[in-house]
Amino acid sequence: MDYLKELEGKRLHDHFEANMAAKTTRRRIFVPGAVIVGAGPSGLAAAACLKEKGIPSLILERANCIASLWQLKTYDRLRLHLPKQFCELILMPFPSDFPTYPTKQQFLAYLNAYAEHFDLKPVFNMTVVSARFDSRCGLWFVKTLGLKNEETEYVCQWLIVATGENAEEVVPEFEGVDEFGGPIVHTSSYKSGELFRGKKVLVVGCGNSGMEVCLDLCNYNASPSLVVKDSVHILPQEILGISTFGLSIWLLKWFPMRLVDHFLLLVSRLMFGDTAQFGINRPEHGPLELKSMTGKTPVLDIGTLAKIKTGHIRVCKAIKQLKHQAVEFIDGKVENFDAIIFATGYKSNVTSWLMETNMFSEKNGLPRKPFPNGWKGECGLYSVGLTQRGLLGASLDARRIAEDIEHSWKAEATHFMAFTACALPPTPPPQP
Ligand SMILES: Cc1cc2nc3c(=O)[nH]c(=O)nc-3n(C[C@H](O)[C@H](O)[C@H](O)COP(=O)(O)OP(=O)(O)OC[C@H]3O[C@@H](n4cnc5c(N)ncnc54)[C@H](O)[C@@H]3O)c2cc1C
Ligand SMILES: NC(=O)C1=CN([C@@H]2O[C@H](COP(=O)(O)OP(=O)(O)OC[C@H]3O[C@@H](n4cnc5c(N)ncnc54)[C@H](OP(=O)(O)O)[C@@H]3O)[C@@H](O)[C@H]2O)C=CC1
Numbered sequence: 001m002d003y004l005k006e007l008e009g010k011r012l013h014d015h016f017e018a019n020m021a022a023k024t025t026r027r028r029i030f031v032p033g034a035v036i037v038g039a040g041p042s043g044l045a046a047a048a049c050l051k052e053k054g055i056p057s058l059i060l061e062r063a064n065c066i067a068s069l070w071q072l073k074t075y076d077r078l079r080l081h082l083p084k085q086f087c088e089l090i091l092m093p094f095p096s097d098f099p100t101y102p103t104k105q106q107f108l109a110y111l112n113a114y115a116e117h118f119d120l121k122p123v124f125n126m127t128v129v130s131a132r133f134d135s136r137c138g139l140w141f142v143k144t145l146g147l148k149n150e151e152t153e154y155v156c157q158w159l160i161v162a163t164g165e166n167a168e169e170v171v172p173e174f175e176g177v178d179e180f181g182g183p184i185v186h187t188s189s190y191k192s193g194e195l196f197r198g199k200k201v202l203v204v205g206c207g208n209s210g211m212e213v214c215l216d217l218c219n220y221n222a223s224p225s226l227v228v229k230d231s232v233h234i235l236p237q238e239i240l241g242i243s244t245f246g247l248s249i250w251l252l253k254w255f256p257m258r259l260v261d262h263f264l265l266l267v268s269r270l271m272f273g274d275t276a277q278f279g280i281n282r283p284e285h286g287p288l289e290l291k292s293m294t295g296k297t298p299v300l301d302i303g304t305l306a307k308i309k310t311g312h313i314r315v316c317k318a319i320k321q322l323k324h325q326a327v328e329f330i331d332g333k334v335e336n337f338d339a340i341i342f343a344t345g346y347k348s349n350v351t352s353w354l355m356e357t358n359m360f361s362e363k364n365g366l367p368r369k370p371f372p373n374g375w376k377g378e379c380g381l382y383s384v385g386l387t388q389r390g391l392l393g394a395s396l397d398a399r400r401i402a403e404d405i406e407h408s409w410k411a412e413a414t415h416f417m418a419f420t421a422c423a424l425p426p427t428p429p430p431q432p
């Protein structure tokens with residue numbers, strides 16, 4: 001009994017101490033210019049565009065480095081899957097000796113050079129937990145927690161959301177997860193197939209991550225199986241040496257999307273055959289139409305399909321439930337597996353911290369207005385890199401945001417000059 005009392009007393013004391021610590025460290029900082037949430041490629045591009053126009057900004061980043069998605073949550077053999085000209089950030093090209101599809105290390109070196117060139121110094125380990133607009137003073141109040149839960153409130157006129165479409169992992173729930181017994185990981189913590197040599201691995205999800213992880217597993221002599229729940233478009237990364245993405249953009253200048261989709265599907269059929277014969281059905285809508293309607297990115301094949309054709313990667317139906325070291329599929333088949341890798345994608349986290357309901361959809365945390373208009377909200381709120389158009393889309397957003405802020409920045413500077421000119425005493429006439 002005494003022990004319980006002592007425990008309760010200690011709990012109250014700890015609670016009091018923690019509260020005091022948090023209270024004593026609470027700070028409020030006024031930021032001239034914009035606060036940017038997220039130091040990924042989008043946040044960096046926005047800050048660079050503002051800097052170029054002489055507008056100050058402060059980037060708040062929850063991780064301890066820039067581009068944390070690329071640095072901490074991607075596998076070793078990752079390369080950009082679009083050619084470099086579609087992935088460089090605005091205002092600074094890739095070095096000319098970069099290959100067409102830069103490696104993850106090259107892309108990170110470029111991003112570090114970018115931050116250095118524009119002298120961007122994000123505040124790291126600073127997680128934004130809420131942001132609200134106060135209409136009485138016309139300012140944003142951005143609350144953050146540091147590593148020791150210390151609270152800081154940043155106050156600013158412009159708020160730029162750059163937290164990405166991949167802010168949180170999506171991990172579906174299945175009956176029997178606790179029974180499985182083997183490793184279960186998300187692709188964000190997968191580095192290479194080394195740990196899975198000789199193992200039977202089930203990869204759940206057939207987006208670009210799932211497809212590329214399967215290929216990597218093959219290269220390490222693991223035996224991957226791939227869950228294709230519904231359907232997916234697989235396109236060649238290049239058509240006769242020309243990037244499929246580049247070719248599509250060019251064709252879209254001349255032809256309607258449906259026709260370009262027909263072309264892409266025809267060429268894919270010629271190059272791959274009918275993917276349905278390997279258990280991979282194509283969606284009802286064409287690849288570009290589906291991308292623009294739902295944001296679902298087609299898979300750009302870098303060799304996975306060949307491994308499916310040779311049987312090195314097996315295709316499975318959706319999962320019904322997990323069992324001890326085994327998985328039951330909806331077609332009734334039960335198969336043994338040593339490990340499961342969820343390649344089930346990511347989601348935005350904006351609605352969890354932004355106290356504003358107009359600009360972002362509750363459903364997916366992305367701007368309600370479709371591309372190219374999703375970058376601007378109300379009351380000085382902006383978003384960059386959330387229009388499902390990859391790095392190219394982020395650069396476009398960053399440019400528009402900086403141009404927009406520049407208008408009010410200039411207007412205010414003129415206002416301020418006029419105000420100081422009136423408020424200051426007149427200059428005394430020169431002495432003879
Ligand atoms: C494996 C992979 C490969 C890709 N390859 C390509 C490609 O080849 N070409 C292409 O165009 N696109 C590609 N993409 C799309 C991808 O969205 C972009 O590459 C890019 O990373 C997007 O940049 P971003 O800054 O918008 O988001 P992110 O890179 O995700 O950066 C967002 C940052 O915000 C931070 N953050 C999130 N929440 C908070 C918070 N509450 N407080 C503070 N900070 C926060 C995160 O820690 C992160 O550092 C790829 C994506 C993945 C996952
Ligand atoms: N080399 C590169 O440049 C690479 C780029 N990327 C990019 O990164 C982003 C994220 O890609 P990725 O991680 O693949 O995520 P995606 O969201 O693109 O794909 C997730 C996949 O998981 C499937 N899925 C979701 N839930 C389940 C479930 N319960 N059972 C079975 N399958 C499920 C989805 O199917 P459905 O849609 O039917 O629900 C979808 O096929 C994309 O933009 C992608 O293009 C990724 C890897 C490499």
Ligand SMILES: O=C(O)C(=O)Cc1c[nH]c2ccccc12
Pocket residue numbers: 081082245291297298300388389390391
């Ligand atoms: O979102 C991604 O993963 C990208 O790489 C960018 C992208 C934008 N539109 C596309 C259409 C086809 C393939 C990739 C993209």
